[in-house]
Amino acid sequence: MSRPARGTLSRVPPLNLGNQQPMTPLDAEHAWRATAERAADTVLFFDFDGTLAPVDDDPTAVQPAPKVLAALESLAPLVRRIAIVSARPVEFLRDHLGGLAGIDLYGLYGLEHSHSGGETVTEPAALPWVPTMSELAEQARAELPPGALVEFKRLSVALHWRTAPQLGGLVQEWGRARAERLGLRCQAGRMVLELKPPVDRDKGMVIGEIVRDAGGAWYFGDDVSDIKAFAALRARAAADPHFVGVCVAVANPETGHEVADAADLTLDSPAALATFLTDALPHLT
Numbered sequence: 231m232s233r234p235a236r237g238t239l240s241r242v243p244p245l246n247l248g249n250q251q252p253m254t255p256l257d258a259e260h261a262w263r264a265t266a267e268r269a270a271d272t273v274l275f276f277d278f279d280g281t282l283a284p285v286d287d288d289p290t291a292v293q294p295a296p297k298v299l300a301a302l303e304s305l306a307p308l309v310r311r312i313a314i315v316s317a318r319p320v321e322f323l324r325d326h327l328g329g330l331a332g333i334d335l336y337g338l339y340g341l342e343h344s345h346s347g348g349e350t351v352t353e354p355a356a357l358p359w360v361p362t363m364s365e366l367a368e369q370a371r372a373e374l375p376p377g378a379l380v381e382f383k384r385l386s387v388a389l390h391w392r393t394a395p396q397l398g399g400l401v402q403e404w405g406r407a408r409a410e411r412l413g414l415r416c417q418a419g420r421m422v423l424e425l426k427p428p429v430d431r432d433k434g435m436v437i438g439e440i441v442r443d444a445g446g447a448w449y450f451g452d453d454v455s456d457i458k459a460f461a462a463l464r465a466r467a468a469a470d471p472h473f474v475g476v477c478v479a480v481a482n483p484e485t486g487h488e489v490a491d492a493a494d495l496t497l498d499s500p501a502a503l504a505t506f507l508t509d510a511l512p513h514l515t
């Protein structure tokens with residue numbers, strides 16, 4: 231099948247886990263129509279960076295794409311839940327979602343969560359790793375060359391090389407060696423390597439738990455860590471032919487085709503996502 235043209239919304243071959251046939255409708259309009267029939271039982275999941283917010287050299291400078299928050303606010307009362315599932319801390323997400331009410335936040339790949347503006351709950355098994363992460367961030371700052379950016383997130387450390395692409399190999403080598411020594415796990419991303427505690431929590435597990443009793447779900451993501459979330463929707467659909475699961479990739483040249491190949495639909499940017507969500511509103515009202 232040919233690749234979707236940039237700037238268009240197209241269907242690409244779905245991920246095939248264990249030969250199951252995903253029940254995903256064929257195009258966006260059908261998908262929203264099927265969703266409308268079960269909107270009160272549908273959860274809309276969004277990754278943050280690269281999906282709701284365009285990528286920036288400075289991880290602290292990002293903001294959601296224009297109109298994206300307004301679209302989420304309009305969609306929230308029409309579906310069961312809206313949830314953001316991100317590698318960012320919950321506090322960061324809360325600060326960057328402009329006080330949106332009624333949204334669930336899953337931060338640090340699900341090591342933290344906050345339901346509908348409530349307190350932030352941290353996975354207890356991860357807490358003993360805070361000092362290790364803090365020391366690791368200090369070591370990274372001391373040992374990695376200028377140009378590598380170290381982002382300390384309490385329960386994980388992200389090592390960035392976006393503004394110094396020539397350091398990518400060295401940063402990854404340093405990070406993987408350190409992870410092995412400390413018993414940490416690595417998650418690769420867009421010009422970043424993230425080191426996390428060895429606690430079983432990822433986007434797929436978060437989504438799998440939430441959709442257990444849902445009638446449908448959409449997941450919007452741009453990076454390789456989002457493929458686990460897509461797989462969770464596929465697994466749910468495989469277990470229940472009435473479940474409508476739709477996986478949407480927000481394309482970018484860095485992740486190549488891997489995410490788009492695992493998705494049903496592809497959008498070409500966070501700005502295109504805002505338009506896509508705004509256009510979906512009439513289907514659900």
Ligand SMILES: O=P(O)(O)OC[C@H]1O[C@H](O[C@H]2O[C@H](CO)[C@@H](O)[C@H](O)[C@H]2O)[C@H](O)[C@@H](O)[C@@H]1O
Nearest residue numbers: 278279285286287289316317388392420421422
């Ligand atoms: O799960 P996500 O919400 O997609 O978070 C993934 C990582 O996002 C951030 O890094 C990425 O975006 C930065 C800002 O645009 C960019 O500078 C960087 O190159 C990207 O990798 C965040 O800083 C990381 O902690 C997250 O792991």
